[in-house]
Amino acid sequence: MIKLLTELCGTFGPSGEEEAVAALVKRRVKDAVGEITTDAMGNVYARRPGKGARVMLAAHMDEIGLVLSHIDARGFARFSNIGGLRLDMAANQRVRLKSGRVGVIMEEERGNKDDKKIDRLYIDFGYESGPAARKEIHVGDVACFDRGLECQGNRVISKAMDDRVACAVLIETARRVQKTPNDVTFAFTVQEEVGVRGAMPAAYTLNPDVALSVDVTMSGDVPECRPMEVALGDGPAIKVKDGGHIAHPKVRDLLVRLARKMKLKHQMEVLNLDGATTDAAAIHRVRGGVPTGCVSIPCRYVHTVSEMVDMRDVEGAVKLLAAFVTTDLRKEGF
Ligand SMILES: [Zn+2]
Known part of the structure; x- marks a missing residue:
């Protein structure tokens, strides 16, 4: 996964200019998921069709x-x-x-x-x-x-970890999940950093029964920072709320239940910062509303050239997403 992450983080892709990242994502996901399309804005959809609930998993391709x-x-x-x-x-x-x-x-x-x-x-x-x-x-x-990726033990430092680490998580999930009772689309979105602009048409197009966004979140484990429970190495964070989205309780509780069942280390996230949010902020408000949750990768120094994550959290996020998409989501009421 480090190789995939290095490729993704090293690719040029500020908001509105995501073509190179989109091309790379398509190359890396195509063996796992047969049906790949791109919409007018540049959002990439990798779909595994099925008869069950329509599930949208979103990660944004753009960087600041x-x-x-x-x-x-x-x-x-x-x-x-x-x-x-x-x-x-x-x-x-x-x-x-x-x-x-x-x-x-x-x-x-x-x-x-x-x-x-x-x-x-x-x-x-x-x-x-x-x-x-x-x-x-x-x-x-x-x-x-312009800054390279450094890997030191479990800790990885790079520019654009926000949100290429989630692109890597989605690709890896698509590779590992061969069978699912749901109709799953891995959506790689554009223009999140300028106000979640790509996710809205993406959610409208996909019309999901349930959705998850995957993004980085801040941590509270460095000197003199804002108080926050999230720490690197304590597992993927299950979002409660942030500056633009309150996780749907049914989605949030299902994620917690799945994590507990797997005995997967995880943490709850309340991001107390106005305006800081993810694609979920757009997705949950389209059409008649979409039950939407968010799985976060804890990250230090968000929006700097040295965004730091812990690979154990990244691996945990893949496991949690894989468990989510292999659960029969119709039976869960979606
Ligand atoms: Zn982000």
Whole structure:
């Protein structure tokens, strides 16, 4: 799974530019699931048809990034954020354009350093002049952060762990689950980081009887952080609520029951942060409403270039999802 995770995290895919990730996902899931389609927005659906309940499992393919908004006379670029870019973390990092050109984000030396405004940051792509820069970079060019994946024991650090780790979990679940009484679609969504925009049409198209989103969540196990019960290594987290979604109690309770039955280490998650949510926020509100839960992978330093997860939690999430999709969900009342 580390190999799959390394490939996924290393692929270019800020919101709106998920094509490379989508292509990789399709290559990796096609042996496990025969029917693969892509919709107008770029959402990828890998379906295992069946007679039972329609189940949607969603993981988003996009990552946070930035888009060039201005190139000055000397070739330095200004930018706008794509998704929840943490400005305190962005400075001094490297970014990479789709073309492969690498730049460094730097902060203006003069002025108030405590004033964390995007206007104070610029990107130096190393061009020798404005005209040289303008030949190769343009307003509207999109970049993602440039940082490799490191694996140390159970702990893995990478950019874009949010939410490629969940893409890996879905692919691995599809590979392991050969038989299910349900009609299961693994949905790899676009544009989650800019406001869960891909998941809504995806849920409308799939019209599921029950759904789960799979995403990272924050943890409360680092120095002086906000109090939170979730910790790395304590298993996948079963969502109770976050800033945009209250898990459907029937889905939440079923996940807990399945985890207990397997004696799978798990934890309950209450993410107490306004606006922080997952694809579930969109999915549960389409059509007449969809009972929706969420399985979270605990992650430190979310939305930085060094998002850290524990592989035991990742493995636990695969086991929990596999148990969920192999349960006869009609019999559970969905
Ligand atoms: Zn996410």
